[in-house]
Amino acid sequence: MEKRSELLPGTLDMLILKTLARAPLHGYGIALSIKRISEDVLTVEEGSLYPALQRLLLKGWVKAEWKKTETNRRARYYSLTAAGRKQLGIELSQFEQMMAAIGRVLQET
Amino acid sequence: MEKRSELLPGTLDMLILKTLARAPLHGYGIALSIKRISEDVLTVEEGSLYPALQRLLLKGWVKAEWKKTETNRRARYYSLTAAGRKQLGIELSQFEQMMAAIGRVLQET
DNA sequence: CCGCATATATAGACCATCTATGGATAGAGT
DNA sequence: ACTCTATCCATAGATGGTCTATATATGCGG
Numbered sequence: 001m002e003k004r005s006e007l008l009p010g011t012l013d014m015l016i017l018k019t020l021a022r023a024p025l026h027g028y029g030i031a032l033s034i035k036r037i038s039e040d041v042l043t044v045e046e047g048s049l050y051p052a053l054q055r056l057l058l059k060g061w062v063k064a065e066w067k068k069t070e071t072n073r074r075a076r077y078y079s080l081t082a083a084g085r086k087q088l089g090i091e092l093s094q095f096e097q098m099m100a101a102i103g104r105v106l107q108e109t
Numbered sequence: 110m111e112k113r114s115e116l117l118p119g120t121l122d123m124l125i126l127k128t129l130a131r132a133p134l135h136g137y138g139i140a141l142s143i144k145r146i147s148e149d150v151l152t153v154e155e156g157s158l159y160p161a162l163q164r165l166l167l168k169g170w171v172k173a174e175w176k177k178t179e180t181n182r183r184a185r186y187y188s189l190t191a192a193g194r195k196q197l198g199i200e201l202s203q204f205e206q207m208m209a210a211i212g213r214v215l216q217e218t
Numbered sequence: 219c220c221g222c223a224t225a226t227a228t229a230g231a232c233c234a235t236c237t238a239t240g241g242a243t244a245g246a247g248t
Numbered sequence: 249a250c251t252c253t254a255t256c257c258a259t260a261g262a263t264g265g266t267c268t269a270t271a272t273a274t275g276c277g278g
Contacts, residue, residue: 009117010265041209047229178256184254199234
């Protein structure tokens with residue numbers, strides 16, 4: 001059959017920012033969280049996740065800190081910056097606007 | 110400011126198929142229709158539209174026919190095939206599933 | 219000590235979309 | 249006549265996000 005993306009392209013940064021807005025997390029945890037909350041519909045591949053986190057770091061929307069996990073492993077914890085929180089707001093409103101627009105096209109008889 | 114796509118990537122084929130499901134249209138008309146119905150939020154650039162139509166033709170989801178427009182111009186009218194109608198249904202349900210999943214992630218407190 | 223889940227990261231491929239063109243014609247306005 | 253604008257098609261090349269594949273490393277349970 002058709003091979004499809006596990007993600008709606010263009011939404012990954014927003015999903016990461018939103019996940020981090022709840023609590024700081026390491027990369028692996030972000031992927032697990034999105035997968036779990038989306039009920040396995042959205043799967044963030046490592047090859048998408050880590051480049052995305054690098055982008056977000058470069059833009060100053062998240063910051064990173066090496067720590068130990070509860071299970072005593074080394075992991076890089078990411079958290080939202082003030083700029084990241086602002087950016088999340090922007091992306092959410094743009095996303096909603098776009099969804100509303102797509103909805104209009106899809107519902108037009 | 111941030112430069113962003115005028116479209117949510119991954120939705121173009123679906124929007125075209127849905128537009129053609131209402132009535133056959135030429136390329137330019139498809140772009141105008143989506144722009145109008147979305148109230149100027151979604152803009153389909155020509156460099157996105159025509160390659161997309163070629164893809165859809167190759168997959169057999171639309172067929173094309175040269176005709177005259179009401180204003181006496183030559184134009185290529187695209188219309189949905191049976192396979193295209195089926196494909197539209199598939200894409201709509203996948204899209205809704207994905208939107209529901211994204212919604213769960215975005216609404217999680 | 220073996221296997222598995224946890225954890226980070228990069229290189230390269232792929233593909234959809236955008237930018238930038240190029241071309242053609244009907245009709246309106248001057 | 250002439251020009252301008254909107255209508256109409258199409259492609260080449262750049263861009264950029266996501267995926268596949270790979271590499272590395274470690275804590276823990278059996």
